[in-house]
Each structure stands twice: as structure tokens, then as C-alpha cells.
Amino acid sequence: MPANENIRHIFRNSMGVTTCIWYKNGLFMSMLDSDNKWGPPFLLSDNTTPDFSALLKSDDDICTCFVDYGGRLLYMNACEEKKEPIVLLESLICGTYPYNVRLVEADSFIHAFYVVSHNRKQLLTYQKIGGVRNEMPEVEGVIIREGKNFAVCADETDIHLFFVTDVQGISLLVHRKISDGRASKPVTTPFPYSPSLRLQAVMAKDGPIYILASSDEGNDNSVIYKFDPILNKFSKSLEVYNASSGHGSDSLILVRNTPYVVRSLKSSFLFARISRDLKTVADESKIDLSGREIPLKCKYQSNFKKDKDFRCDFTPMLFGSGLKFPFDLKTLAMQKNNNEDEDRDQLHEHIRALEDRIGFLENTIREILRP
Structure with a gap:
């Protein structure tokens, strides 16, 4: 599985302070000042590989999880003056070192998810961090061999995990809920698409979870599913983009609980607004880039009250002279949505x-x- 070398983690805390964490021959962090200018970077760790994740906790602290050059999985609080990494996993006892690390917060604990390759299988592994001691890793599923990642999202109490697996030659999209450390029985739906599509998942405030499956370069179909955690079932999938839409990477965002799929092209962005019942692409638009703007795919998380109507797994951000979204959140929030009948x-x-x-x-x- 490819590492997250080109992914920036952008955090906005409850006071509106923005921080960026990224990898470039080490793990670095920088803060955005009041003039929308990046401050000097400072090193978090010089012993990390590009395989890392970071999380903004509900108390505004930032934590990171990364693989070091020895193949160990380490966890560290980035805001502490004396940063002492905690070893979560010694890779030698499980096979090759973990990939695609993800962190989420639920039930007042931090939870780590990662993939360990063992006996030619990609084992999706879960580990709870905190308490008296860190719990032992548990395998929650086997990702199909061609699979590139998994998706995870959480509310205050439950974690929702999505991945593609193979059962007797049939590809299935799988959901498992983890609550109080215990995983539910898998719920599946057919996945008649390339198993190498990358997954993203975002949970709306009113309950439904939207799952996007798309290729890295936009050379395959991009499809979206909806999972209802109350009825415990998937909806039928909807195709959003295909190869003729232009080559680029896709991001799943939610604005006032309405899903959008954003395709980042070389000099523009495509926006597809999806009906909440997932029956149709309700609206499509295009935004052109200016010459100085540098679009980068980011993980964005915010505790700031002005961002309460925005959620995402990944989102494009514009770097260069500071930082901004390539779209206007207020404009998207005011778009007319025919949601009353759907709700x-x-x-x-x-x-x-x-x-x-x-x-x-x-x-x-x-x-x-x-x-």
C-alpha cells in the first residue's frame, strides 16, 4: 500500500488557529499566522517514514502515529514539550511493518487502524490507545489483495470501518461498527468495481455515512454509496465521474449534510452535488484555478464553530500565499437542496x-x- 507522503494534515482548533503537519524527510509542523502566512516549520520527528497519520482531538491537542525506520508503529502527542513516542507495535512479531495508518477519536479514547501484510494477506488491524495500558492489536478483516486502503469515521461513541474484501472470487464492500472496543458482525454489499479504488467515508450529523470509491488519477469510475447506521444497510451505488470527466483525484466533502464529490484537475475543479437519497447527481459546476494557486490534497479537521457545517475525509486546499479552500463554503451551504422530501x-x-x-x-x- 502506498504511503501518505503527499498528504498534508490541516487542523483548525476551537480558537480558529490553523496548523499543518506534513512529511518531507521527517515529520514537520507549522502554524498559520493572523496574516494568512505560514510560520517557520519545526521538526516533530526525524525518525519517521512517510507512513503517518495525525489527529486533532476534541480538546484541541494534536497527536500523531507513524512508522519509524525500524518498522515500528509509534504514537506521540505533538503538543507536548517533551515528545516521548509510545511503541504500539513491534513489526517483527506480525510480519512486515504496518501501512496506511489512521487515527480516530471515540468514547474519549484514541483508536489506531493500520494494515499489516502477513502470509500474503492484508490484515486490517485495530488498536485502542490510552487507559492504564494500550490494548493488544485485533484483526477486524482481510482487505482484498489489490485493495489500496480502507476508510474509517467516528462519532462520539461509535467507529465505522469500511473496506473491500474477497469472498470466493466476489468483491464485497464491508462495514463493521466498533463500539466500546467490540466489533459488530460485518454488513456487506456487492462491489462490482476495480478493487484498487481508494475509499473515503464521511458521516453526516443526522446519521447517514457516505462512502466514495475512486481511483488515484481519475482513470476509472468514481462511485458513491450511502450506509444507514440505523437500518444497518447500504444503498445502491451511484456513478459520479468516469474517465471521460478528466484525469484527477477525487475528494468527498459534506456541506450542511449534503454530499459533494470534488475532482481536482490540472487547472480546475469539478463539483458534483449528490442528492442525499443517492439517486442522482443533482448539480455539476466547474471552478478554474489562477496561476499562483497550488492545489494539494489534504486531510482537514476542525473544532472551530464556523466550520460546523463542513465535514470531509480528504479535501483540496490551495497553498501558495497562505491557505484557502478552492470553494466558498457559504455559497455551497446556500445552494437550494431538495432535501425535505428525502428527509x-x-x-x-x-x-x-x-x-x-x-x-x-x-x-x-x-x-x-x-x-
Whole structure:
């Protein structure tokens, strides 16, 4: 699996202070000043490979997880004056060293996910960090051999994990929920696309999770799924872009719970607004780049109240003279969305599902109490 060498992690804390963490022959961090200018970079670690992840915690602290040159998986709080990495995994006991490290926060703990190659299998591994001691790694699934990554997102209590696996030659998109350290039974849906598509997942405030599968260069179909955590099922997929849309990488963003797929081309961006029921691409638009702007794909996370309507897994950001989005969030938020009928249909579907469950429980109780 390729490392995250070209990915910048952008964080905006609750006070509106913006920080960037990136890799270039070491792990570095820099802050954006009030004039939208980057301050001098300072070194977090010179013993890290490009395989790293970073996370802005709910208390505004920043933590990182990375693989060192010895193949060990290390965890470190980036904001502490004396940074002492904690060893999570000695790779020699599990095979080759872990790849594609991801961090999420849920139930007041940090959780690490990574892939360990062992016996020609890509083992998706989970480890809870914190408490009296760090828990032992657990394997949550086997990613298909051609698979390049997995996707993970979380709310305050639950973690939702998505990956593509192979069962008797059939590719399946898999969901597993991790709650209180325990993983649910897998929920699957057919995945009739290239297994090498990269996954992104973003959870809306009102519950649904959107999953994007796209290629690195836009030379294949980009498709989006929706997973309903209440009904515990996937929707049918929707094709957003294909090779004729132009070569570029895709990002999944949510603005006021409405999904958008952004394709970054050489000199412009394509925006596709998706209907929340995933039945159609509701609107398409294009934004051209100016000559001085440098688009880079970033992981963006914010605790700032003005960003409360924006969520993403990856998003394009414009570097050069400071930092900015290539789109106007206020403009996207004000776009007319036909969501009322969709929300009403979804609510009725949830009510019918709950009624069915209640009916099943009532019948079960009657059978138990029958003399």
C-alpha cells in the first residue's frame, strides 16, 4: 500500500488557529499566522517514514502515529514539550511493518487502524490507545489483495470501518461498527468495481455515512454509496465521474449534510452535488484555478464553530500565499437542496423499520409467555 507522503494534515482548533503537519524527510509542523502566512516549520520527528497519520482531538491537542525506520508503529502527542513516542507495535512479531495508518477519536479514547501484510494477506488491524495500558492489536478483516486502503469515521461513541474484501472470487464492500472496543458482525454489499479504488467515508450529523470509491488519477469510475447506521444497510451505488470527466483525484466533502464529490484537475475543479437519497447527481459546476494557486490534497479537521457545517475525509486546499479552500463554503451551504422530501422519506423508512422490530419483539414475548 502506498504511503501518505503527499498528504498534508490541516487542523483548525476551537480558537480558529490553523496548523499543518506534513512529511518531507521527517515529520514537520507549522502554524498559520493572523496574516494568512505560514510560520517557520519545526521538526516533530526525524525518525519517521512517510507512513503517518495525525489527529486533532476534541480538546484541541494534536497527536500523531507513524512508522519509524525500524518498522515500528509509534504514537506521540505533538503538543507536548517533551515528545516521548509510545511503541504500539513491534513489526517483527506480525510480519512486515504496518501501512496506511489512521487515527480516530471515540468514547474519549484514541483508536489506531493500520494494515499489516502477513502470509500474503492484508490484515486490517485495530488498536485502542490510552487507559492504564494500550490494548493488544485485533484483526477486524482481510482487505482484498489489490485493495489500496480502507476508510474509517467516528462519532462520539461509535467507529465505522469500511473496506473491500474477497469472498470466493466476489468483491464485497464491508462495514463493521466498533463500539466500546467490540466489533459488530460485518454488513456487506456487492462491489462490482476495480478493487484498487481508494475509499473515503464521511458521516453526516443526522446519521447517514457516505462512502466514495475512486481511483488515484481519475482513470476509472468514481462511485458513491450511502450506509444507514440505523437500518444497518447500504444503498445502491451511484456513478459520479468516469474517465471521460478528466484525469484527477477525487475528494468527498459534506456541506450542511449534503454530499459533494470534488475532482481536482490540472487547472480546475469539478463539483458534483449528490442528492442525499443517492439517486442522482443533482448539480455539476466547474471552478478554474489562477496561476499562483497550488492545489494539494489534504486531510482537514476542525473544532472551530464556523466550520460546523463542513465535514470531509480528504479535501483540496490551495497553498501558495497562505491557505484557502478552492470553494466558498457559504455559497455551497446556500445552494437550494431538495432535501425535505428525502428527509421525510428517510424518517418514514426508519419508523417502519422500528415498527417491524417492535412487532417482532412483541411476538417473541408472546411466544415466551404462552403457557
